[in-house]
Amino acid sequence: MNFHSAAPGNNDRDGYLVSKPKAWFAFAMTFALMLFDYIDRQVIVSLFPHLKAAWGLSDMQLGALVSIISIVVAAGGLPVALLADRFGRVKSIFVMATVWSLATIACMFTRNYSQLFLARAIVGAGETGYGSVGGALIATLFPKRLRATLLGAFFAAVSIGSVLGVMLGGVVAARWGWEAAFGVVGIPGLVLAVLYLLVPDYKTVEIAPRTERKQSAMAFVRETAAALFSSRSVLWTCVGAACQLVVVSTIWSWLPSYFNRYHGATADKAAMLAAVIVLCGAVGSFFWGVVADAVAVRRPRNKLVLMVSLSTATLLVFMTAFGVPMGANAQFLLIAFGGLMMMCTVAPAASVVLNVIHPGVRSTGAAVLSLFQNLFGLAVGPFVGGLLSDAWGLQTAMAVMPAFGLLAALCFLRAMRTYESDLAMASDVRMDAATPAVSPVAVSA
Template sequence: MAVGRFNSYQAQVLVVLALVNFVNYIDRQIIFPLFSLIKADFALSDFQLGLLGTVFSIVHALGTLPLGWLADRTSRVKVISYGVLFWSGATFLSGLAGSFRSLLAARALVGVGEAAYTPAAAATLSDSFPEEVRARVQGVFNLGMFVGGALGLALGGIIAEWAGWRPAFFLVGVPGLILALTVLRLPEPPREKNAERVPLPLLLRVPAYVLVLVSGWLVTFAGYAYISWGTEFVIRYKGFGLREAGVSLGVLLVVAGIFGVLGGAALADRLAQRFVWGRVLAVSGGFLLSAPLLYWALHAPSKAVFLGAFFAGAFFMTWYHGPVTAILHDLTPPRAHATAMGLYLFVVHLFATTLAPAVIGRIADRAGLLAGMHTALAAQVAGGLLFLLVIYYIRRDGLRHPALAAYR
């Protein structure tokens, strides 16, 4: 997908929003490598450190739905710009925190700002590009999650070692403040000015959409379980050292993720040209192809076998990042795109990312971490199979459910 194939507006909006997403994930992940220094400064327990991540996740989840709803009813460009400005300012303020409570409040505010971004930005991209490239455009947008997230972890450690934890927040907060002004200069994407707005309860009458929510919850639970417990698993079961585990898994995940996101998005768009449910098939296929490879990795007899199987499993699992947003927008009218994405993020963040680490930890306490990872794998397979059921409902009801036929 060459940027040169797009007009100047399309190229500008894709580059700017992908860059903002890149900064988004740097700001989100920067805190984790700073934990040891923050703990020493404020004399915190591990539980209090964990709250810094949990509070962000809860606030972020609760904010995505109302802010997505707002983006469908007002200027999406302004919602994006103000959200970026808000979270970047809160990131900068995190470096000024004089107590644990003030740092906790600052991280909660980061969650509010970031909650405004993804629903509005994803909807803006879908409104700005033809439907036939929707998954690929969303895939490029989602690359920021892998590259920015990995760079956030690396930058946090480097800056903290060089200058302390406070300058880390200062340095990563500034680019967002600049980008917020850049976003504000983007033209508003074309929308039907007089189109009737879709009531939120009506989306829940669409079986295919509801199944995407449930499937997304299951596979996000699995993915976040792998991320939160993967390093500890390879240390306990595969003989990795802490540094070796972090570097090996981080590099493999970024590389596999880049190829997986772009490859899965391209395949999804190609399948969508042949079948109305083609993008769903790409998502389901990715999860189901990934599962046996990740099972092989969990039971691998050596580090080399583990890393190879993990890379292949991660490649297929990351197929879904571009297509799932495209599917949500395929199933809903343009006036509901941000709301549909906001509800999806509300469900997966509140009921998956906030629960997965604790649930897997409780299983590990009782039956071992391998059993916990098997639980995550079972959730992944269940999510992949449920995505196949989405195909049934699209074949029965069409891509746009009759309940939404009156809305454009």
């Protein structure tokens, strides 16, 4: 893959790289796969009480079943995204979805903790790079003016998928046992993986001018790294987004157990209550993406101002909800309000990063964000929350973990100082649609 900055092209489709129907089909399919990405990832949360009873697991061990996916995703995100940028995003996503779906189905046949842990790690291997590659595809096929809004809608699938995973897991486990839950959520992903081959891709573009001599591997790495890390605002935004996701992953992973232990809810009822909170996060993900696009019209750095304000507010709401004595109904409403705000950084942070990353490595740039989000965000909440719960009790852990929101706010404040200058330096690169991986005519034949 050779990269160069090309001259800007004519905006003959109102900023759409392909026709609107094709672009929206790509969005729908990418959204659907993200939905099952997180259904498969989070289904196990509602099964915690069953696994704890069946195998006598500690909270740390249960949390590790969630954290291992984020660790594997973080470890493999960059190389997978580099391959996707080089060989095509659609084909790469087809392979990813096939692997994670088969691994999820395999979880139903495990007979001890070690086997389940290994199967969950393979789920993570399949999901590696999906969010970054899918996000880059959406960001490129649609106009820039819709970027935060569409990424907000795309990442709302994270919360919706988590809700469905928790709900389905609780209902299926109550009727047919916890093993069956993995089979129910794993099979649809295989169908979507095949259909995804109909999605349009975009042609890879070049970062540096083409030369007569063949580019060495080391030169390619240096060139890619320079394109990725030339922006200070990218790194600060990645760290801030990760800190906020520590809060989110703690709520996602431990809320069903919290309702089960402290409010006496049955496992399936606790899963339903937690699902309502996570659904609030889905609404918030889309809503704050729309707000971010709106406030950035006058000044782009307002996206970061919004994230500073909301991550701080989320911290205060959750620390009050779990740290101050109150009635069960009042606490639930306050947690729901926090759930609405906790996803406030997902879409704006992604749009900030994608706005200043060269399109030639846009999937890879998104993978840098994903690495931080998974390794230092999603992996931290379940595991550290479990450690604190084993030491001090789940109530205290839920009150302490939201403090990571303050670190997020400080990082976004630092990113504000360089974002607009980094944005001004970003090149306007001509983009072209690629030939579909599978022709619709061929499929119909």
